[in-house]
Amino acid sequence: MSDRWPEHLTVRPWTAGDARSMAAWRYDGPWRVYNLSAQEELPDEDDGYMAVADADDSRMVGFYCIGEEARVPGLGAELGVVDLGVGMDPIWVGNGHGVSFGRVVINYVRRAHPTAMLRVVVQSWNTRSLRLVQRLGFIDSGHHVCVQNGLPVTYVVALLPAP
Structure with a gap:
């Protein structure tokens, strides 16, 4: 894997290899909550996931999902x-790439x-992710509390109006 952030990003279909790569990601500190456990089912091609990848060599740098896969427990769909x-x-997290990554996803x-x-x-x-979504134009619209792994978790809900 290259140690340089890709010059151009693209969005491509999700593969089983992407799911295996994502399952191996390990975040440090409080971000460990985003590590997948061995018991979690990996997303497949039909789960609404897309890979964000280097446009030159197709290696995945991240992903996005939409719809039900993106919602936390108790947060309902809205028309x-x-x-x-x-x-x-995680090798790219905290290195100033969030805005370019986020813009590619939002545009797609x-x-x-x-x-x-x-x-x-x-x-x-x-706070790092909250600053990022603000820089991307999302507006804080409240909080949502749900129980995950037996503990209450508070989320900030943010909206990006249609253009």
């Missing part, structure tokens, strides 16, 4: 709203859903 979840390989999702509002949820302690 005119596309739920969006994203993840980036906007092509398929040009009039929809986009909704993301970010755990309330994750």
